[in-house]
Amino acid sequence: MSTRRTPESAPTQTAAPTRSIWSRIEAIADSFAYPLRTSHYVELVNPLWASHALQARVEKVWDETKDARTLTLRPGINWRGYRAGQHLRVGLPIGGMHHTRTYTISSPPERDDGCITITVKAIAGGRISHHIVRNVLVGAYLPIGLPQGEFYLPEAQPVKPLFITAGSGVTPAMSMLRSLIAQERLPDSAHIHYSPHQFDVIFGKELKEMAQRHSRYHLHQVFTHEYGELKQTKGYFSAEQLDRLCPDWKEREVYACGPQPLVVALEKHFEQTGMSRHLHIERFRAELAEVPAEAVGGRVRFAKSGFEIDADAHTNLLRVAEDAGMNPAHGCRMGICHTCNTKLISGCVRDLRTGKVQNEAGSIVQICIYATAGDCELDL
Amino acid sequence: MTTARLPVNLTDAQIEEFGRELDAIRAEVIDSRGDRDRQYILRVIKTQRSLALGGRILIFASTLFLPAWGHALASAASFWVLIAVGTLSLALAKILENMEIAHNVLHAQWDWMKDDNIQSNTWEWDHVCPSDQWMRSHNVRHHTWTNVLGKDPDVGYGLLRVSSAQRWKPFYLGQPLYALLLALLFEWGIAIQELELGRVFAGKMSLEQIRPMLRRTGKKMAAQAMKDYALWPLLAVILTLPFTLAGAGPPLLGVFLWVFAANAVASLLRNLWTYLIIFCGHFPADVYVFTKQQVENETRASWYVRQLLASCNIRGGKLFDVLSGNLSHQIEHHLFPDLPSNRYPDLALRVRALADRYDLPYNTGSLTRQFGTTVWKILRLTFPGGSTLGAA
Numbered sequence: 022m023s024t025r026r027t028p029e030s031a032p033t034q035t036a037a038p039t040r041s042i043w044s045r046i047e048a049i050a051d052s053f054a055y056p057l058r059t060s061h062y063v064e065l066v067n068p069l070w071a072s073h074a075l076q077a078r079v080e081k082v083w084d085e086t087k088d089a090r091t092l093t094l095r096p097g098i099n100w101r102g103y104r105a106g107q108h109l110r111v112g113l114p115i116g117g118m119h120h121t122r123t124y125t126i127s128s129p130p131e132r133d134d135g136c137i138t139i140t141v142k143a144i145a146g147g148r149i150s151h152h153i154v155r156n157v158l159v160g161a162y163l164p165i166g167l168p169q170g171e172f173y174l175p176e177a178q179p180v181k182p183l184f185i186t187a188g189s190g191v192t193p194a195m196s197m198l199r200s201l202i203a204q205e206r207l208p209d210s211a212h213i214h215y216s217p218h219q220f221d222v223i224f225g226k227e228l229k230e231m232a233q234r235h236s237r238y239h240l241h242q243v244f245t246h247e248y249g250e251l252k253q254t255k256g257y258f259s260a261e262q263l264d265r266l267c268p269d270w271k272e273r274e275v276y277a278c279g280p281q282p283l284v285v286a287l288e289k290h291f292e293q294t295g296m297s298r299h300l301h302i303e304r305f306r307a308e309l310a311e312v313p314a315e316a317v318g319g320r321v322r323f324a325k326s327g328f329e330i331d332a333d334a335h336t337n338l339l340r341v342a343e344d345a346g347m348n349p350a351h352g353c354r355m356g357i358c359h360t361c362n363t364k365l366i367s368g369c370v371r372d373l374r375t376g377k378v379q380n381e382a383g384s385i386v387q388i389c390i391y392a393t394a395g396d397c398e399l400d401l
Numbered sequence: 402m403t404t405a406r407l408p409v410n411l412t413d414a415q416i417e418e419f420g421r422e423l424d425a426i427r428a429e430v431i432d433s434r435g436d437r438d439r440q441y442i443l444r445v446i447k448t449q450r451s452l453a454l455g456g457r458i459l460i461f462a463s464t465l466f467l468p469a470w471g472h473a474l475a476s477a478a479s480f481w482v483l484i485a486v487g488t489l490s491l492a493l494a495k496i497l498e499n500m501e502i503a504h505n506v507l508h509a510q511w512d513w514m515k516d517d518n519i520q521s522n523t524w525e526w527d528h529v530c531p532s533d534q535w536m537r538s539h540n541v542r543h544h545t546w547t548n549v550l551g552k553d554p555d556v557g558y559g560l561l562r563v564s565s566a567q568r569w570k571p572f573y574l575g576q577p578l579y580a581l582l583l584a585l586l587f588e589w590g591i592a593i594q595e596l597e598l599g600r601v602f603a604g605k606m607s608l609e610q611i612r613p614m615l616r617r618t619g620k621k622m623a624a625q626a627m628k629d630y631a632l633w634p635l636l637a638v639i640l641t642l643p644f645t646l647a648g649a650g651p652p653l654l655g656v657f658l659w660v661f662a663a664n665a666v667a668s669l670l671r672n673l674w675t676y677l678i679i680f681c682g683h684f685p686a687d688v689y690v691f692t693k694q695q696v697e698n699e700t701r702a703s704w705y706v707r708q709l710l711a712s713c714n715i716r717g718g719k720l721f722d723v724l725s726g727n728l729s730h731q732i733e734h735h736l737f738p739d740l741p742s743n744r745y746p747d748l749a750l751r752v753r754a755l756a757d758r759y760d761l762p763y764n765t766g767s768l769t770r771q772f773g774t775t776v777w778k779i780l781r782l783t784f785p786g787g788s789t790l791g792a793a
Contacts, residue, residue, distance in 0.1 A: 052624065052627065052628060052632060053628060053632050053633065053636070054628075055624050055625065055627075055628045056525035056526065056527060056624070056625075057450075057527075061450060062450060062453075062454050065447065065450055065451055065454060073518075074517070074518060114436070114439060114514070114516070115436075116435045116436055117434060117435045117436045117437070117438050117439035117513075117514055118513065118514055118515055119514055119515040119516045119517075120515075164517075348512065348513065348515040350517075
């Protein structure tokens with residue numbers, strides 16, 4: 022992932038140094054609603070006006086492919102601007118239980134109706150993604166988080182971007198391209214996009230139209246499946262393919278998003294050619310380091326809730342807690358959002374991304390991305 | 402061991418089997434919790450907030466119809482109708498909040514939804530006692546030691562003699578009066594009971610030790626009283642002020658007092674109702690109380706049996722169930738305090754039949770029977786003696 026970070030990307034929930042007049046008025050109004058807040062009653066009139074919990078109304082749903090759907094969301098008044106390529110957390114009650122997933126915003130910030138879109142592909146066996154694609158209806162209100170993420174184009178525009186995307190990995194690139202076009206400052210851009218076949222392309226028509234209308238946008242579609250085929254048989258990423266589709270790739274800043282095998286292949290290739298500095302990656306899930314063969318699991322104790330269970334060395338502790346019947350707070354499940362931060366009371370845990378071991382009592386660990394290394398005790 | 406201890410005709414092994422049956426029922430409900438339950442609690446919360454908001458708007462509106470306004474629609478009749486409906490609506494909101502929402506949320510009945518807005522550790526209720534303080538004595542002490550003399554703080558609330566097993570003291574001669582005062586000020590009574598000031602009087606703790614607790618409760622009380630008895634009446638005055646200054650509105654003191662009174666009556670109705678329901682939970686005739694010796698080394702199964710013997714249901718319809726916070730199913734609530742309350746009616750069918758199979762008592766009756774026998778008991782036990790059912 023790009024390590025570039027601008028001040029704007031810092032979380033903006035910081036309190037103003039002096040209390041604004043508005044927050045004073047709010048505090049007075051809230052004492053009329055005590056122990057609730059005025060916002061809880063405002064929510065009765067319109068959930069989008071509530072300030073205690075950010076929600077979005079589903080305005081429209083549209084199938085992009087047979088298993089991918091775009092949801093047009095109207096966020097509540099406390100929503101703030103985002104940068105093309107960022108993602109947000111979406112809360113989904115399924116079977117009465119609240120789940121959280123992270124989705125990339127596919128609309129451009131320049132969109133002027135106050136709405137955003139997310140485009141979700143139903144993953145085989147994925148209960149949450151299946152629910153959002155099939156069961157979320159227009160008019161539903163979903164809890165959302167503020168935009169996050171560092172995968173966006175720098176303000177000082179790269180001269181020539183190359184987007185390499187696959188499947189629903191097209192979403193951040195789509196937001197960027199739509200944004201650049203809306204700003205009328207689309208640079209010479211190349212785009213290699215992998216999808217099953219020509220009728221199974223998320224944003225397929227719009228991509229083609231863009232390629233026809235904008236001579237500076239060079240689209241290379243790679244189809245990976247024969248019709249009716251379930252498993253991919255062709256079109257894998259290769260050095261030769263990259264040279265052929267985009268001969269000047271070494272002069273470009275590369276923005277890539279897609280499934281793990283593609284991302285791994287790209288990283289390897291760019292490392293071998295010494296071009297890693299120019300590769301910016303957005304992952305669907307965290308990249309995990311190999312857990313050493315001698316690693317052992319152990320007894321995990323959850324101090325506050327009193328649960329104690331055995332866990333192996335590669336199951337993340339969030340999953341362990343959930344399997345034990347607990348409900349720890351969590352967000353992205355991939356080590357980005359820090360919603361699941363938990364204090365390590367004692368013992369030893371392993372960061373599944375780096376393989377590094379943490380045994381300092383009192384340190385904060387992201388349980389979605391740490392597994393136990395021997396026994397451990399968590400403040401949960 | 403337990404055979405001799407609990408007043409039931411079951412062997413230890415039989416009690417354990419009874420416990421397994423209840424565990425199975427509990428597991429079944431836990432596995433079947435789902436969207437239906439979520440929709441239920443969301444609907445109750447929405448209804449409660451709408452009633453509160455609507456009630457307050459109606460109370461405000463009523464002051465616009467005070468005869469002193471002199472406009473065509475202003476009359477005593479329209480004023481009284483509006484203020485009565487508004488007050489009733491606010492009282493219902495307070496009852497729903499305390500009984501069906503907060504009490505059950507604070508029992509962690511809805512924590513499984515993982516909904517940040519409906520969690521036992523963050524919910525603050527519309528009551529003068531701080532939530533977490535109340536949870537400690539209610540969830541931990543009352544629910545673990547239900548009707549165990551000297552352990553359960555809710556046996557008579559440290560004020561009343563509700564079982565002949567409590568030794569009579571001349572203090573109890575005043576208990577009809579205490580009971581009446583407690584009914585009128587129930588909310589405040591609960592908050593003060595939580596502080597266990599007796600510990601300070603008995604010299605077991607210094608005032609300094611309980612000062613943080615006093616401060617928190619004091620703050621909560623102040624914020625609650627401020628909202629109902631100062632802010633809302635004052636807002637009504639401010640809205641009326643320009644008209645009265647222009648000579649067209651009613652006297653400001655009158656407006657203040659009417660809104661104040663409406664809030665006070667709503668709180669009073671809530672106090673009386675909650676008192677009525679809660680006193681029917683563990684005090685009616687034929688309920689059992691226990692001594693500390695009876696519950697030594699108690700197993701989970703014998704705890705179940707004790708909860709069954711120590712709790713009483715009230716028969717009523719659907720609306721009654723909701724307004725009582727489903728404490729009309731007090732037995733089921735005490736067996737399964739953390740299962741969603743909307744499941745209690747169905748659970749009651751099963752628990753009642755189960756108790757019948759094991760020949761265990763199941764104390765249920767009309768509100769008249771349950772409250773009537775409770776009142777009679779309070780009156781009778783004002784004096785020494787009394788029947789000794791359930792006492793060791």
